[in-house]
Amino acid sequence: MKKLIYNNIKILRENNGEMSQQKLAEAIGVTRQTIIAIEKNKYSPSLEVAFKIALEFDVPLDEVFVYK
Amino acid sequence: MNLSYKEKTLIASIITTIIFFGSYLYIGFKNLTNWSTKFGELFALVILFIVFEIIIQSALKLGDKLSIEDERDKLIELTSYKYSYWTLTAAIWFVIFQLLLNTPFSKFFNTPQGLFYSLVLFVILAELISFISQLYLSLKGK
Numbered sequence: 001m002k003k004l005i006y007n008n009i010k011i012l013r014e015n016n017g018e019m020s021q022q023k024l025a026e027a028i029g030v031t032r033q034t035i036i037a038i039e040k041n042k043y044s045p046s047l048e049v050a051f052k053i054a055l056e057f058d059v060p061l062d063e064v065f066v067y068k
Numbered sequence: 069m070n071l072s073y074k075e076k077t078l079i080a081s082i083i084t085t086i087i088f089f090g091s092y093l094y095i096g097f098k099n100l101t102n103w104s105t106k107f108g109e110l111f112a113l114v115i116l117f118i119v120f121e122i123i124i125q126s127a128l129k130l131g132d133k134l135s136i137e138d139e140r141d142k143l144i145e146l147t148s149y150k151y152s153y154w155t156l157t158a159a160i161w162f163v164i165f166q167l168l169l170n171t172p173f174s175k176f177f178n179t180p181q182g183l184f185y186s187l188v189l190f191v192i193l194a195e196l197i198s199f200i201s202q203l204y205l206s207l208k209g210k
Contacts, residue, residue: 030138033072037140037209046139 005044006066009035012057028052073128073135078203080124082196088117089192096185103181110188144205152198159190 013019021035028049037043038053045053054061071079092113129135163186166173176182 029136030140031072031074031136032070033075033206033209034138034140040209042209043140049139 003067004041006041006068007038007064008066009039009053009064012059012064016057024053024056027056072206073132074137074141075203075206076128076132077125078199078206080128081121082199082203084117084120084124085192085196085199088113088120089188093185093189093192096181096188100179100181100185141206144202147205148198148201151201152194155197156190156194159193163190 009024013021013024021039022032025032025035029052030045030049034043034045034049038045050061050065054064057064092110163177163183165171166177177186
């Protein structure tokens with residue numbers, strides 16, 4: 001079975017004071033559409049953006065992205 | 069629908085390309101028989117198109133506080149160039165085979181005016197394919 005990259009961004013946003021997709025996008029310097037695509041597992045971001053997301057939520061990378 | 073700055077500029081580019089070059093090609097193909105060198109006209113049209121695009125994109129930028137292009141936009145752009153290249157290659161091969169096989173179409177490409185407007189059409193078509201595929205991939209959430 002093919003492995004995919006899943007993410008917990010939606011949960012992390014909700015746990016961080018209901019942070020909006022727009023606010024997260026602005027914080028890491030991408031568009032809101034990119035955040036939507038990542039959340040829906042339709043786009044795998046670069047390592048740089050992945051680390052920026054993890055830093056924004058102050059969690060390790062493997063808490064944001066899961067490869068299974 | 070909440071469109072990004074990039075998606076808005078793509079829609080604007082599709083519309084302006086169709087209006088500017090569509091009308092140019094329509095008039096060109098309609099008057100194929102009384103043709104003279106149209107280089108000046110085409111050059112003026114391209115300049116006018118670029119100026120118009122700059123004005124529209126600047127206006128969109130003013131109205132959008134988050135007018136950025138990110139890594140996903142760049143990736144989508146690269147994918148769209150591939151489709152654009154395929155379109156242009158297919159069109160060139162189409163003309164080559166028409167001329168080689170001497171089909172009824174080949175008479176059309178044998179005239180300078182026919183070949184000129186066809187090549188302009190193929191370039192514009194490739195450009196439109198690039199814009200449309202970018203918009204599609206962006207909305208699809210690639």
